[in-house]
Amino acid sequence: MRLWSWLVILALAGCAQTPPKDDSLYHELGQRAGIQRIVEGMLLNIAHDKRIVEHFKKIDIVRLRDKLVEKVCVEAGGPCRYTGDSMAESHKGQHLTRSDFTALVEDLIDSMDAEHIPVPTQNRLIARLAPMRGDVIEK
Template sequence: MKPLIAAALGLALLWGCSAQQPARDDSLYQALGQRAGIQKIVEGMLLNIARDPRIVEHFRKIDIARLRDKLVEQFCVEAGGPCVYTGDSMAESHKGQHLTRSDFNALVEDLIKAMEAQNVPVPAQNRLLARLAPMRGEVIEK
């Protein structure tokens, strides 16, 4: 009886180990140039914001290096990459800033310019924007 139990356990282990996990869709992550590409996009966006009189004031007292790092993490996660976001929630990090729809739209325009500068295909741009869009409600007028 013991050999039969051992064989059954062995088969169960073998079967469990060979079962494949569902593949993660990282096609957007790839289209954005993986982590290095995402970092270039974020840095370009931050440079665009620095030159954007519509919203630059919102970033004057921000630790830009930390913001860059957290945005890279967040974009990487949203794109299906192998990252973990370690920052605050959008609601928490924008609390008390009273950002308007116009502020949000200006930031999106600066992001699009950064993606265009990195030659990110328009379909990939749209996919990233669609994944980020739900955050709008957590950011504006808070």
């Protein structure tokens, strides 16, 4: 049911990339420490996910973790600054599919479940991340 919710959010999400001014989501996610736990949990889930783990074999996981924490922190309205490449640039040439993207979102949801993040909060985060989908898949 939650995957369906994210698909609806994804379909309805606008393309604006302006970080939100409201920091309530940042606080609901547990601030930077909570976001780091969510990202680390997602990366552990990916490590066991046969659907997409191959895409991560040659990646500096520590750097990826740090950049994902920054990105999620910014998108959640936190006081962070994202210092990584654009989503389009960092995924260029990877030829990721919709299925790959869906698998990653499922791994993120599983991580948020493990951190006891309420579903409405999960949906708010996914809605803020959803506009990046076009910069990630099939590039």
